[in-house]
Structures are given as structure tokens and as C-alpha cells.
Amino acid sequence: MDTRAKKKKLGLKKRYTTMTRDLSWDTTYQDMDKVFPYDKYEGIKIHDWDKWEDPFRLTMDAYWKYQGEKDKKLYAVIDAFAQNNGHMGISDARYVNALKLFIQGVSPLEYYAHRGFAHAGRHFTGAGVRVASQMQSIDELRHYQTQAHTISHYNRHFNGMHDNIKWFDRMWYLAVPKSFFEDAFSGGPFEFLTAVSFSFEYVLTNLLFVPFMSGAAHNGDMATVTFGFSAQSDESRHMTLGIECIKFMLEQDPDNVPIVQRWIDKWFWRGYRLLSLVAMMQDYMLPKRVMSWKEAWEMYAESNGGALFKDLARYGIRPPKGWEDACEGKHHISHQAWGTFYQYSHAAAFHTWIPKPDEMDWLSKKYPESFDKHYRGRLEHWGNLQQRDERWFNQHLPMLCQICQIPMVFTEPGDPTQISFHETQYEGAKYHFCSGHCKEIFHHEPRKYVQSWLPVHQIYQGACYPEDINPESPGDSPVREVLRYYGVVGGQDNGDFNASQDRSNFDAWLGKNHPQEANK
């Protein structure tokens, strides 16, 4: 019998190269530019794709192994949580509304990210960045799945979680995250990576994940904490992809600098506007608070981000144009956003409420410059109405920003008593914006943004009614018909928390009883 020669094991580096870049080749039957048609038109010049550094050197077989182990742990925790009725241990049923916002507005973005990275992973010429994008694409799909599985336990016990994908496609406030991501993945692959990997994942992600996950920990939601941890190790890989992509573009050609700078300006601002939802969650929706939005902004944006842009200065990159306005906004945006959802709560798919007196005091303490002066008064006024059984809901539709699609709630920098207005004309029509930064985004790509699907305008065009409704005369309660189209049960999925089934159920499970208030 022949003695078999023992195969030599490859070293880690060699193995990585063999299993990733060496699987790529230059096409000869077809022109490379035809095979990769999307990575030149944005104007980014790449001279040497081999200069791309792969910081993680992860091969697919190792990737499956790590992710499989993480999944085993996560699903063990989810099972235990379900078997022990973990939802009974949360601080207060109000907390679940933060999860509703997450499954409605954040999880669908994970799925969009999966699609976007799959596209980028096909269309870059360089094999290194293709492999990194493909792995991230799988990560993002896994994040969507683990989030859906974790939150499905809550869906059995609380309203407002049963139809998140339909809502994501239809509801006015979910058009904010939806349009953000559709804007990103309808750009070219380099803009997509700058938008998602750098501006969002690298610069802003801590402001998304830390508040939600530490909020979950403080409020007794161990299932959500566990999916947070499970995603966290992927996030660090994603952030590294973001910074690597930026540095690679900047090092390859000086002509890339102004293009990248414009994308950073745009995507920082778009990401910041999107985070208004997180700011509100952090300051108003967590019964046990972690830190204020302002504190989180100071820690994760002002100090960490400040250091980052100092580092990028050597490439000729300056901080994003909206930076100072975003820093000023830390005193205001959470209050402005909560005020919005409080008054349009009958048209959303989660509950809102007036903070309790000790929570108002917490807000005063955390926002000494703005809360008592500008926001406490209106909350107390609404609270008084509610005491008199006249809970106020705003029955008329708001004006929206053409770019971020948020109702025009943001005030002028330096004057929190005045809404900020910006307007332009394009091809004979008027367009309105919440800020100079959103207006500038429009100016660069007006042909893209004249197509914005603005929920309020769509309602008036008759596009958001069920099929049995005549859009020209929708009857005596158009809002009711729109809710029917959204698939939201009025008063059950939305409205004031105090009058909600969520509240009365939760109290009943804990053995507390109270008369259910009318949800007007």
C-alpha cells in the first residue's frame, strides 16, 4: 500500500488569499467594464485594487463557524426567554413601544442593507471589497432574521408588531427610514459604501445600537440584549469596512476627495435626521432611562467623531457641513419628535404618552437649556387636556421635507420658536426642505428627488386608500380610510398608552387592575 503524503496545511494568510482573492479572475471573452458596469460612473478613480486591505481576513468556512456558534447561543436565550415568559419581567409595558419602533423602522433596514451589500458585492471590480461586501450582506440578512425571531415573542403578547413589512412600505413615518435606504442603494456602489458603511455604520451606529441595547438591558429585556450582542461583533467588522473604503478611495486619487466629501456631507446629514427617531426613543420611550440623547450625542458623535475627522484631515477631508447644526440640535430633536408622535399617535402603529412628573423632571435636568423653556409647557397643556378626558390628536396632515421626508418640525438653528424653512424651484415647481442641508442634497441630484414618494402628498393624490374608496371623495374620515390601507387597527395598535390594550393586559398579567380610559 502506498503511503499517502500528508497535505501541507496552508498558513492563515495564504489560506485567506487562496480562499478569497485567488477565486477571482479577469474576464477575457467579455470586456471587464461590461462585466462590472457600475464602479466607474460615479467618478471614483481606482488605479490599483490590490491596495485594498482586508482587515479581517475571514474566509467563508470560518465565517459560517463563528456565526453558527453565535446563533446557537442566541436561540438558546430566546427559547429560555419565551419559556419563562420573559416579557413579564420588563420594567413597564411602555417599553415595548421602543421594540415596535425597532421592528418597524430598523429591522427592515437590515434587510435593505442585505440587498444593498449583495449588489455592491457583485459590482465592485476589486475582489477584496467584493468578499467583504458579500459577507456583510449575509450578516445583514442574519440580523433581520434574529431580530424578527427575538421580537416575535413580544408579538404574541402586544399590539403593533404584526405587520412590520407592510407598514414599512406604506406608513408615513416609516417613509423616513425607507427613503433613506432607497436613496443609498439606488446610488452607485461607492456612494452606497460611503453612505452605509462609513457615514452610518462608522460615524453614527453607536448612536443607534447602544441606546436600543442598553435601553433593553436597563428595562429587563434580555432577549433583545442578546441579539444586540450577537450583532455587535459583526458591527465592528462593518465599521472597519467603512473606514477602509473611505481611506482606500482617498488614497487612490486626489480627484476622489471632493466626491467623497460631498457624500460624507450628504450621508452624515441624512443619517442624523434619521436618528431623530432614536433620540425620541431614548428620552421618552424607556421607562428606565440610560442616558439622554444629548449625552449620547456628546459622547459618541462630538468626542469620537471629532477625533475621526481630525484623523481624516490629512486626506483633505473636513467634518460634514451639517456638523454644527447637528450639535445644536441635541437640545431639541428628541422633544420635537416626541411632540410629533404624541399628536399623530392615532395615525402611527405604537403608543405615546405624557411623561410622568418624575420623568419630566429628569428631562429638565438633562436639558437645562431647552426643556422647561420650550417643551414642558406643551406637554403639560396636553396632559391637562387628557386629565379632562380630552386627549388631543392632530387631525390634519403636516408639510414634509422633500429629502428626509420628516414633517417640517425642526426649528431654525439659534431660534427654537421658529420652524426652519428652505425652498427652491426646479423645472417650474416648488420644493420645500427642513434645512439648508436637505436643500443642498436636492440641488445636487434634483432629478432623483423630484420622484420622492412623500406620504402626505400621496394621500392627497388618492394613492393610500383601500380599493373600495373613491380617492377623489374618501368620505367623512379620510384618516380612518388611510389607516385601513396601512393595515393598522385604530386605538389598538396606536393611540395613547394609558387607554391601550397593551397597558390593561400587562397590568392584568401582573395582577393590577385599573379602569380603562377612553381612547379618544
Added chain:
Amino acid sequence: MNAVNMDCMPTIGDYQFPARDSEDKFFGNWLIYLCWDNHLMYCAPFCVPLPTNLPFGALVRDVLPMLFGEHPEFEQIDWQRVRWSDSSDEFLPDFGKSLAQHGFGHKTLIRFKTPALEGSRGHIDNKQLAF
């Protein structure tokens, strides 16, 4: 408008699509945006479809109370003293003339200020409120 950097979007081919909110899509109405300056109880200005021949007086008499009437200061407004502006200039409305006769158009923003009542410094029930 900064015409210098207008529309520098690179595309992979012909890229022309109709504007989604053009005037012809609203059943003969214009969308009009209405803002009561400094009154932030209403989180944002309103967007309403209005007939182009609506007299300005009807806007004040019928539309504004429907939109803003729940604000505690609304009833105290002295309409003679109200200052009106569109997105660029102040104007003096003629209550008998229509929106079209005022030179407004689809997606015009109309703002009004009520000098004695500046929501953010209003007093209701002897208590200082801010909204």
C-alpha cells in the same frame, strides 16, 4: 438657489422621470402649506389641498379655524393685525380675491404672524406656557 452645483448627478444612462407631485395630480386643487409662526403646539405646518379659486377670506374664515382652532390662543387673534408672508415676502391679502389672484401656486407656503400672541411666550390660566 445655487445654480452652480445644481444637478451634477452621474448616471448610467438616460435619467428622466416625471415629478411625482406635479400640479395635475391633485384633482384640480393646489397643495398649500400653512404655518402659524411661533405656534409649535402643531408640530409642523399643515399641508392642505385647496381650490385655486378659493377666496382668501374663506381661507381665513373656514380653513384656518379647522386647522388651528384647538390652540388656546386662536380665538384671541385680531385678524386686522395679522402679518402675512409667503416664502419670500410679506403681502397684504385681499379677502375677496382668490388664491390664484394673489399669485400663489401649487405648493405655496403661506405664513402668518400674530404679533400680540407669540405662542412661545403665551400665558394660559395665569401660567406661562411654551408652545
